[in-house]
Amino acid sequence: MVRTLSLDLRERVVGAVEGGSSCRAAAERLGVAASTAIRWVRRWRERGTLCAGTRGGNRRSHRIDPHREMILALIEEEPDLTLIEIGERLSATTGYRPARSVVLKFFIRHDITWKRSPATRQSKSART
Numbered sequence: 001m002v003r004t005l006s007l008d009l010r011e012r013v014v015g016a017v018e019g020g021s022s023c024r025a026a027a028e029r030l031g032v033a034a035s036t037a038i039r040w041v042r043r044w045r046e047r048g049t050l051c052a053g054t055r056g057g058n059r060r061s062h063r064i065d066p067h068r069e070m071i072l073a074l075i076e077e078e079p080d081l082t083l084i085e086i087g088e089r090l091s092a093t094t095g096y097r098p099a100r101s102v103v104l105k106f107f108i109r110h111d112i113t114w115k116r117s118p119a120t121r122q123s124k125s126a127r128t
Contacts, residue, residue, distance in 0.1 A: 005032065005036075005052075007050060007051065007052075009030065009032065010040050012030055013026050013030055013037050013040055014041055014044045016029065016030070017041050023037040024037070058105060061101075061102045061105040061109070063096070063098070063102070064090075064096075064098050064102055064103065064106045065106070067090055067094060068110070070090065070093070070094070071086060071090070071103075071106065072112075074086055074089055075112075087102075087103050
């Protein structure tokens with residue numbers, strides 16, 4: 001997995017370029033890729049900062065939020081719905097079909113929990 005390179009290294013690369021070196025020469029001397037040095041210098045000139053941007057994260061699952069009341073009504077009406085079934089019901093009524101993971105993230109983000117009823121009774125010999 002790629003990791004964020006230190007701010008000190010970024011500053012040294014930009015400092016070398018500002019001191020008259022080319023991006024490629026500074027990158028080679030400091031052991032980073034030329035494309036990385038070019039990106040850092042561009043960021044410095046455009047934004048005035050070298051801090052790393054945010055990485056990864058949840059960017060699309062907030063599209064389900066306008067359907068909150070409908071989802072809660074579905075759960076109230078049928079507590080045993082699965083995440084996939086909730087997505088299918090949303091698709092049938094609104095035309096928006098979220099992935100199972102989006103529905104799960106919705107419940108996690110809004111701290112909504114419910115316990116599905118077990119399919120069968122627990123046996124008497126089950127360990128407690």
